[in-house]
Amino acid sequence: MIRSRHNTGSDADPQKVQGTYNLFNAQIGLRNASETFAVTLWGNNIFDKEYLPLTFDSVSQTGS
Secondary structure (H helix, E strand, C coil), X not given: CEECCXXXXXXXXXXXXXXXXXXXXXXXXXXXXXXXXXXXXEECCCCCCCCCCCCCCCCCCCXX
């Protein structure tokens, strides 16, 4: 997933703008020929990229 630069707050505060980032998810699976059994291994954000999905002001936060 490629996410372009965006604002993570609902108030459009310019301090809450996050730059572009990439997330990589993957899955691999095996199943038998009769398709009666399957095993799938999957992972989200496999390179452990830190990002902020949402930010908000708090009363204990400087400048709020």
